[in-house]
Amino acid sequence: xxxxxxxxxxxxxxxxxxxxxxxxxxxxxxxxxxxxxxxxxxxxxxxxxxxxxxxxxxxxxxxxxxxxxxxxxxxxxxxxxxxxxxxxxxxxxxxxxxxxxxxxxxxxxxxxxxxxxxxxxxxxxxxxxxxxxxxxxxxxxxxxxxxxxxxxxxxxxxxxxxxxxxxxxxxxxxxxxxxxxxxxxxxxxxxxxxxxxxxxxxxxxxxxxxxxxxxxxxxxxxxxxxxxxxxxxxxxxxxxxxxxxxxxxxxxxxxxxxxxxxxxxxxxxxxxxxxxxxxxxxxxxxxxxxxxxxxxxxxxxxxxxxxxxxxxxxxxxxxxxxxxxxxxxxxxxxxxxxxxxxxxxxxxxxxxxxxxxxxxxxxxxxxxxxxxxxxxxxxxxxxxxxxxxxxxxxxxxxxxxxxxxxxxxxxxxxxxxxxxxxxxxx
Amino acid sequence: xxxxxxxxxxxxxxxxxxxxxxxxxxxxxxxxxxxxxxxxxxxxxxxxxxxxxxxxxxxxxxxxxxxxxxxxxxxxxxxxxxxxxxxxxxxxxxxxxxxxxxxxxxxxxxxxxxxxxxxxxxxxxxxxxxxxxxxxxxxxxxxxxxxxxxxxx
Numbered sequence: 001x002x003x004x005x006x007x008x009x010x011x012x013x014x015x016x017x018x019x020x021x022x023x024x025x026x027x028x029x030x031x032x033x034x035x036x037x038x039x040x041x042x043x044x045x046x047x048x049x050x051x052x053x054x055x056x057x058x059x060x061x062x063x064x065x066x067x068x069x070x071x072x073x074x075x076x077x078x079x080x081x082x083x084x085x086x087x088x089x090x091x092x093x094x095x096x097x098x099x100x101x102x103x104x105x106x107x108x109x110x111x112x113x114x115x116x117x118x119x120x121x122x123x124x125x126x127x128x129x130x131x132x133x134x135x136x137x138x139x140x141x142x143x144x145x146x147x148x149x150x151x152x153x154x155x156x157x158x159x160x161x162x163x164x165x166x167x168x169x170x171x172x173x174x175x176x177x178x179x180x181x182x183x184x185x186x187x188x189x190x191x192x193x194x195x196x197x198x199x200x201x202x203x204x205x206x207x208x209x210x211x212x213x214x215x216x217x218x219x220x221x222x223x224x225x226x227x228x229x230x231x232x233x234x235x236x237x238x239x240x241x242x243x244x245x246x247x248x249x250x251x252x253x254x255x256x257x258x259x260x261x262x263x264x265x266x267x268x269x270x271x272x273x274x275x276x277x278x279x280x281x282x283x284x285x286x287x288x289x290x291x292x293x294x295x296x297x298x299x300x301x302x303x304x305x306x307x308x309x310x311x312x313x314x315x316x317x318x319x320x321x322x323x324x325x326x327x328x329x330x331x332x333x334x335x336x337x338x339x340x341x342x343x344x345x346x347x348x349x350x351x352x353x354x355x356x357x358x359x360x361x362x363x364x365x366x367x368x369x370x371x372x373x374x375x376x377x378x379x380x381x382x383x384x385x386x387x388x389x390x391x392x393x394x395x396x397x398x399x400x401x402x403x404x405x406x407x408x409x410x411x412x413x414x415x416x417x418x419x420x421x422x423x424x425x426x
Numbered sequence: 427x428x429x430x431x432x433x434x435x436x437x438x439x440x441x442x443x444x445x446x447x448x449x450x451x452x453x454x455x456x457x458x459x460x461x462x463x464x465x466x467x468x469x470x471x472x473x474x475x476x477x478x479x480x481x482x483x484x485x486x487x488x489x490x491x492x493x494x495x496x497x498x499x500x501x502x503x504x505x506x507x508x509x510x511x512x513x514x515x516x517x518x519x520x521x522x523x524x525x526x527x528x529x530x531x532x533x534x535x536x537x538x539x540x541x542x543x544x545x546x547x548x549x550x551x552x553x554x555x556x557x558x559x560x561x562x563x564x565x566x567x568x569x570x571x572x573x574x575x576x577x578x579x
Contacts, residue, residue: 362464362489362553363433370429378464392465392487421429422438422490 004311004319006404012038012307013402024372027407032190032218032351032398033376034240037304041243044303045296055292057269071295074302075285078250081305082235083226088258090251090285091298095217096140098236098251099184101288102213103144105261106131106182107151112262120260122211125181127153132176132183132210134159134167135388138190139381141215141236145184154181159201161388165192165341169200176204184213187230188222191382191396192341193324193351195219202231211257217241222320222349222400224313233257242308244301248294258284265290316401320350323399323408327352330412331397336424337415340389353380353394356415358424361395367418368395373411432547433490436540441490446500450483455568459560461552466492470560472568479505480570484557491541491550496557498537503561508570514538515558522551 010016013036020026028036048070054063056071076086092098109123125131131145135158149156157175160168176183183205188195202212214232219225221242227235234257239248253261263270263281267290272280281287308316325345332339336357342348356364365377376396379386386393397411419425453471460467466488473481482500486493499518503511517534518541526546530539544554565571 360489362466362491362550366432366547366550367429383465386465392467421433 003315004401006319006402009038009311010402012040014039014042016402020372020374021370024370027371027373027403027410029397029399029403029407029411030374030376031221031241031400031403032380032396034246035221035243035400036402037243037245037300038307040307041245041300041303045245045300048296048299053296056295057286057293067295070302071293071298074298077302077305081309082220082252083228084252085255087285088227088252088255090253090258090288091293092249092251092288093247093294094240094249095215095236095238096249098238098249099140099213099215100144101251101264102184102234102236102261103148104264106148108262108264110152119262122181122209123261125149125152125154127155128179129154129181130157130177130179131155132157132159132180132185132205134185134196135161136165136167136189136192136194136196136382136385137184137186138215138217139383140217141184141186141213142384145182155179159185161192161385164343165189165194165389167194167196167201169197172201172204176201176208176210178208180205180208180210182211182213184215186215186217187219187225188216188349188351189341189382189385190218190351190398191353191380191385191394193348193353194342195223195347195349197347199229199231206231218349218351221308223317227252239297239301239304242301243304245297248297248301251288253284255284258287261288263287263290267291269293311401319401320399321345323403323405324348324350324352326405327397327399327408327411330408331415334412334415334419336419340391340394350400351396351398353396355391355394356418356424359418359422361393363422364395364415364418367421368411368414371410371414371417373407373414375411431543432550434540434543436537437490437494440494440497440501440537444493444497444500446482446504447485447497448483449485450481453483453564453568454570455564455566457560457563457567459556459563461488461492461556463552464489466553466556468492468496468557468560470496470557470564472561472564472570474508474570475505478507480508480511480565481505482561484560486557488556489550489553491544491553492556495538495541495554498541499557499561502536502538508565511561511565512571515561518558519555521545522555 052066054067056068079086079089109119113124205212212232213234216237220237235252240246270290340353361377454473456471468486471483
């Protein structure tokens with residue numbers, strides 16, 4: 001249906017050959033949680049361990065040099081993938097850490113300023129200041145900001161949602177105002193699939209002097225994203241949702257903002273000088289990378305970037321767009337099924353949440369699992385979003401490059417089977 | 427494994443026709459428990475009858491397993507002495523940790539033996555245990571039971 005050859009891609013992913021639940025072929029539709037890994041990502045990690053393993057950025061022996069080179073090459077590959085310079089990319093453990101790194105810049109700067117340490121005033125919060133998020137944030141882009149507010153006295157505000165799962169932008173000027181010090185919004189919702197106009201929101205943030213943060217976990221693996229076009233100061237995402245290994249996350253920051261932010265985790269590697277009672281810190285990105293870095297994971301992520309670049313992100317996006325349009329149509333026409341999120345395949349990604357009348361999502365997921373279909377059920381770490389739509393949980397599919405229309409047909413059969421099994425009118 | 431081994435008819439019947447569902451006016455102890463991974467909720471209340479029997483009130487939202495488990499709990503422990511209810515509770519907890527290999531005693535567990543299949547699905551064990559953990563908590567809060575030495579879950 002597009003330039004993506006699903007059969008060929010599938011042959012690159014060993015796990016897709018296995019069966020589950022009594023020899024049923026695996027249909028993996030849980031990519032918003034984590035993607036599977038092609039063999040070349042696994043090989044890249046293994047080869048690194050077999051040939052060049054050493055602690056990067058310390059030591060002067062040949063292996064240490066090679067490990068450092070491999071780690072920095074991965075940084076350059078990731079940077080190129082999102083249109084950034086390598087010096088703008090910070091490696092973290094995962095996107096949650098990236099967002100905490102951003103959030104802690106505020107609570108740390110606020111604490112430091114109380115004792116006279118010079119800090120950039122943009123990061124100092126006090127009662128009367130506001131932090132703005134949206135009602136569709138993943139907990140990873142909500143809870144850290146709640147913590148920042150609790151520690152500093154700032155107030156948390158959020159952009160509400162329409163019944164179709166879009167941001168209610170009409171009142172944005174009343175939410176992002178002169179009191180706003182940081183605006184942190186999701187690019188593509190992990191639960192609703194909505195793609196938000198983040199550049200417009202970031203422009204509003206900057207107009208009032210606020211720092212702009214974007215959670216791009218669900219967009220960068222699926223769309224061509226040029227981080228500078230998002231207009232954000234900081235962009236967080238993870239490696240494992242874009243074919244890379246677990247244990248590596250990313251934070252893009254403009255040179256100016258990374259320089260202005262205080263460090264998050266402190267210790268080895270991130271310092272310039274250390275005395276018994278004080279330290280100075282390295283320049284970014286090293287300032288934010290304390291401890292021995294995850295070199296093998298970075299190397300694996302570099303291989304994942306190569307894989308996606310070979311496919312072409314425009315092709316990936318077109319493939320997913322076709323899957324999304326078909327899925328919305330096929331799921332939406334099952335009687336008793338309600339899609340939670342934008343019902344049309346416009347400005348939305350492939351993550352599609354739905355509820356089946358009379359059957360709890362856990363039970364829907366169990367029937368699907370019994371047929372070999374892996375979906376996510378629950379609140380998807382977006383509990384307030386579920387509450388907004390009056391549902392305790394949803395069932396969510398999130399197709400990726402190795403899924404095709406047959407997978408969606410199997411899903412639809414599975415939903416109808418769940419209705420039959422639980423004897424609800426369909 | 428078949429779906430029928432997980433969702434035995436007894437479970438589906440309790441889910442569709444919950445026994446004793448509803449809250450009491452003045453409970454001795456109340457516990458609101460949530461399964462944070464899925465959002466299932468149970469509000470469990472306990473009181474004591476004049477002859478020392480346990481009285482149960484509950485409400486909840488969630489999957490068939492968690493809600494059927496609450497209904498079965500009600501059926502098994504309503505009116506029973508607290509010590510008997512605790513024996514039943516411990517037998518149910520043990521059943522859930524059996525990995526599906528137990529041969530549960532119907533004399534003790536009644537309809538709860540239908541949950542033996544649930545124990546084969548690690549992700550669903552917490553669903554089944556949710557009301558039973560809330561029961562223990564409500565009994566402690568209501569002064570009907572003392573704090574356990576260690577977490578039996």
